[in-house]
Amino acid sequence: MPQFTLLAIFVSLLSLSLSSSSAVDFLFNSFNSSDLLLVGDAGIGSSILRLTNSSNYDSFGRAFFPTRLPILSSSSMPNSSLSSFSTSFVFSILPDIPSSPGFGLAFVLSNTTSPPGAISGQYFGLFSNDTHQVPGPLLAVEFDTGQNPEFNDPDGNHVGIDLNFIISTVTHTAGYYRAPANGSASSELEFVTIDMRSGKNVRAWIEFDGPRFQINVTIAPAEEPKPPRPLISYTDPVIANYVSPEMFVGFSGSMVKWVEHQRILDWSLSNTGSPARELNTSNLPLFLPPVTPSSSIPPIGLIVGVSCGSFALLLLCFLGLYCYCRRKKRAKILEERREEEDEEDGEEWELKYWPRRFSYQDLSRATDGFSRERLLGFGGFGKVYRGVLPISISKGIEGNENEEEEEEVAVKCVSHDSRQGLKEFMAEISSMGRLQHRSLVPMRGWCRRNNELMLVYEYMPNDSLNHWLFPSGDKAAKPMDWATRRRVLSDVAEGLLYLHTGWEQVVLHRDIKTSNILLDKEMRGRLGDFGLAKLYERGAAPSSTRVVGTLGYLAPELAVRAATTAASDVYSFGVVTLEVVSGRRPIEAAETVEEEDWLLVEWVRGLYAEGRLIEAKDARVEYGAEAEEEVELILKLGLACCHPEPERRPEMNEVVALLVEATRSPVNL
Incomplete structure (x- = not known):
């Protein structure tokens, strides 16, 4: 408790700088464009605030009250260090397709209108996909309409409190408490669930009690x-x-x-000590799923005929389904028996590739039952865990005399509801299983247990390049030095050259970015995550039906055609090169740079046109006089790889040659 008292006193002292008259009290029963600060795709139409744009494939939006809300009170008393406020609002969430994955919305307290690294989808446009809390401050109340097992979501319809992290500190299924129905004399309150994706208006109350360090969240139907x-x-x-x-x-x-x-339909907030002003919920519009209008009542004979026909058809369907399920169940039993008998020999497709099959029991023991303490990260595929396996198991060495010798591995578990799944899992097996190069993350093997799919890799102890370029915590004081950055770029270039030209087929990675470049114990770069990889026979024309990859690294030609080529990989490598040299992300937050400098490639290209290219180097890194010429040369290489015309980009053999010669003699790009 002494630590808490010191913290409270310290916060109280800081609060003396705030004005005691910083009162905020507003009521919006409808919205105008001048009422709020809108970010991203947020907009106002028909007096209603909408957060996303249905015409965009990847959309996020934020809306803030223009004036900052004082959170540290002016009182010097320790128990009054944080100020209080109450707020109430009505929201509506309605999907176009009821069965599609849900996302929801969040009420947010943020130090900035553009949280760093924030991405769309299940991250609410607030959080990044880092596996640890990011610098804030950021406090959110999520009204989540999708279930993501990697975030420990209890279900696809819940409310949670998030503290600088996408994984909620506390959650509860959406609903409200009311007195027992039917006049029951019981004093127990009845819990009634609310379907937040029904489109019906839901009202929320949030009370932030600063002196008690308490947050109360309540929801109910708007009426x-x-x-x-x-x-x-x-x-x-x-x-x-x-x-x-x-x-x-x-x-x-x-x-x-x-x-x-x-949608947000109305909103009130007050930090004056009184509850937020009451909302007018009587005339709010309703956004419900469309209902097909019924036609006139058909004749009774037609009803009887259709009913009999439907019953007969239903009976036939039932009998067919019964036979199908029985046959499928029998086939599953036979398959499980065959799998148990032939597990040591491996499956038919396993024999085609070198990775060996691990038992589920071995991987469970290696990761302490896939415990949260062993979690390394999560993404589109699912979760990745750190494990420890005996050498005899990890490398298949029989008769190992030293049974205590162990090796660290990374185990990637493909989520059941992953939007990638078995097809991409097989892509990693078929490509990584046979690809072997010092600049690729080595694959140890795989495991399948019913629908649970796992890949086992050599463990990379130094995390990803992304965490070294944009460090936090202990790493923040010591950025990656220039020599290491240049060496990692050379490693990745050599790995990419191998994929494009060094194997029997052309392998397009299609998702080259700093978070997919891992660093081994010697800080050498290893290209990983082949879940989106595409293999082509030499001379064949690449084709695809959808654009895949990460925003900021995608080549411009993918906006008009979905087919990725080797030149598209070269463009992504060029963005990584500029990112490594400059220490800036491909797309910067609006508050950190000038409006015209949001895009890294355009910013560096502008400096080059003005003859100030060297100014793009990372100011945190110390360079010698000789290194600056090398830095400028590699920046030119990055720009050449990012040329807007694919045919004018260098091939990877030229890139590798330039990186090797960079320190020997200038090269005119």
Whole structure:
């Protein structure tokens, strides 16, 4: 408790700089474009705030009250270090396709209108896909309409409190408490669930009690009064770590591919000590799924005829389904028996490739039952765990005398509901299983247990290049030096050259970025994550039906044709090169740079045109006099790889040659 007291006193002292008259009290029963600060795809139409744009494949939007909200009070008393506020709003969430994955929206307190690294989809346009808490402060109440097992979501319809991290600190299924129905004399409150994806208007109340370090969240149908008990009541002094003296307050939402309309209909907030002003919910519009109008009542004879025919058809379908399920169950039993008998010999497709099959029991023991403490990260595929296997198991060495000798591995578990799944899993097996190069992450083997799919890799102890270029915590004080950066670029270029020309087929990686470049114990770069890789016979024309990859690294020609080529990989490598040399992300947050400098490639290209290319180097890194000429040369190489015309980009053999010769003599690009 002494630590908490010191923290409270320290926060109180900081709060003395704030004005006691910083009162915020507003009520929006409808919205105008001048009422809010809109970011991304957020917009206002028909007096209603919408957070995403249904015409965009990848959309996010944020809306904030223009004035920052004081969070540290002016009182010097320790128990009053944080100020309080209450807010209420009505929201509506409606997907175009009810069965599509859901996303939801979030009420947010943020130190900035553009949180660093924020991405769309299930991240609400607020969080990145880092596996640890990112610098904030950022506090959100999520109204989540999708279930993501990698985030420990309890279901696809829940409310949670997030502290600088996408994994909620506390969650609860969406619903509200009310007095028992039917006049029951019981004093127990009845819990009623709310389907937040129905399009129906839902009202939320959030009370931030600063002196008690408490957040209360309550929801109910918009037409219902405020329930007698909060859905979530979270109390912890740690809340003080996730706020700043003044913060933006508002909403954020995002989506990818599947359209989900996220609307805010009205909003009130007050930090004056009184509850937020009452909303007018009586005349709010309703956004419900379209209903096909019914036609006139058909004749009774037609009804009887159709009913009999439907019953007969239903009976036939039932009998057919029964026979199908019985046959499928029998086939599954036979398959499981055959799998048990032939597990040591491997499956038919396993014999074609070199990775060996591990048992599920071995991988479970290696990762402590896939415990959260062993979690390395998560993404589109699912979760990745660090494991420890005996050498005899990891490398298949029989008769190993030293049974205590062990090796660290990384185990990638493909999610059941992953949008990639078995097809991409097989892509990694078929490509990584036979590709062997010092600049590729080595694959040890695989495992399948029913529908659970796992890949086993050699463990890369130094994380990804992304974490070294944009460090946090202990790494922040010591950025990666120039010699290591240049060596990693050479490693990745050699690996990419092998994929394009060094194997029996052409392998297009299609997702080259700094987070997919891992560093081994010697800080050498290894290209990994082949889940989107595409293999082609030499001389064949690449073809594809959809664009894959990561925004900021995608070649411009993919906007008009989906077919990735080797030149598209070269463009992505060029972006990585500029990112490594400059220490800037491909797309910068709006608040950190000038508006015209958001795109890294365009920013570097502009400096080159003005004869100031060397100014693009990372200011955090120390360079010698000789190194600056090398830095400028590699920046020119990155720009050449990012040429807007694919045919004018260098091939990877030329890139490797230039990197090797970079320190020997200047090369005119």
